[in-house]
Amino acid sequence: MKNKISNFSKNSIFLKEKEKMDKPLVSVIALCYNHAPYVEESLASVLAQTYQPIQLIVVDDASNDESVKIIQQFVNNQNNNEEVKFIRLTENVGNCKAFNIGLAQAEGKYVIDLASDDVLLPHCIESQVNHFEKLGEEYGVVFSDVHLIDEKSKVIGQFYKRDKTGKLLQKVPSGEVYTKVLAKSFISAPSMMIRKKVLEEIGGYDQSLSYEDYDFWARTSKKYKYFFINDILVKKRILKHSHGKAFYLKRNNKHLLSTLKIHEKALAQNQTQEENLALAISVRYHLRLSFFTENFDLVFKFAEILQKMQLLSWKDRFFILLSKYKISVYHLYKLFLRWRES
Known part of the structure; x- marks a missing residue:
């Protein structure tokens, strides 16, 4: 009887590992700069996903608070998980360059740019990958709605306006969105999953800029389509001194x-x-x-x-x-x- 249970357990582990191998790897690049109060919650949300396999790359951009200590402790608690990497920068280089440093280590088919004060909901990556895998190669980005949260992680609203039943009050552009993104910022950047080859084609983020999203949208939506997922998959933190x-x-x-x-x-x-x-x-x-x-x-x-x-x-x-x-x-x-x- 014990042998049967043991064999069943081994088979279950084998099937889970095979299932992971059959799915595309997702690389999450978590950027941190003085996010000590929030970084552990953010990183934990990545490893708590219903989806596997995930590669987590944490890049600290020379924080001067307790961020590095918290990140290092978090990484140490992962039992030498090879899919969790920590890159500590000793000089502040800014979001764009810090992301590109992480991108150079990314091995996934898809990439998420995660600010380490934001939080992924448990089904976020599974939903994003499921949609991406059904779309053609002409789609470079999927994105969704997000909960807006305050410093204490309390939900204070959503990015897109909805009625009491949760129905969107306005249609969100999807597909060919180039003229839409040129005119107005209508995408919550933390909700995006990006096909890595799109990032590789443009050489990553433009490091001469102080922020990345508008330039990324303008350069990529000219060639690639964007797909809107009508679901709330991320919590975006709103801080008094946000970027x-x-x-x-x-x-x-x-x-x-x-x-x-x-x-x-x-x-x-x-x-x-x-x-x-x-x-x-x-x-x-x-x-x-x-x-x-x-x-x-x-x-x-x-x-x-x-x-x-x-x-x-x-x-x-x-x-x-x-x-x-x-x-x-x-x-x-x-x-x-x-x-x-x-």
Whole structure:
């Protein structure tokens, strides 16, 4: 009887291992910079997935809090799991370069870029892979809805607006989305799974930029389709000093300068008036944001892009005029932002 039970256990283990081998490997690149309060929860969510096999690559970008200590303890507790790697950088290199360092170690067919303050729900990777495997090679990215959570991991909303029954209030673009992503950010980056060959084709993230998602969308959606999964698969943490809020910093704004570079690259690859009109929506928004944040030199540079597309409006010229005289409304803009967040 004991032999039968033993053989059954061995067969079960063998079948599980065979099932893992038959499925594509997913590489999760978890980027950490001063995420000590959240990093353990984030990494644990990767290993708690209903899907296997997963390769977890943790890259710490020279954190100066307790992040490294927590990550090292987490890795040590994995019993020498070869699929868990920790890369500790001694110099802060920024998100784009840190991700590329992790990408160089990635062996999976699919890749997830995970900020180590965000959390994957247990069925996240299984759902993403199941959808990807049913799609053709023309699809480079799948993405979903996310829960928005606060510093205490309390759910405070969703990325896409839904009614009380959970039904989406607006259709989310899917398929060919190039003009959509040029005009407006409508994808929650933490929800994406990316076909690794797409990242390899573009040489990873552009390391000259201060942030990665808009440039990635603009460069890849021109060639590849995106697929929206109508499900909530990730928890995205909203912090007071989150990376995205750097767009509203006064003067010497690196995010706005990076956006200018992305717009210039997008213009160079645009082929139709429809694409230029979509790009103009984003250029115009960032031109005005540059004025409000007193990045006056960038106002003129965003205006040059609109001029090249012959889409400079009288409203744009008004902001250009105000910028020439360096009219400051930043204090009023700050009050507006506080009111909007309250």
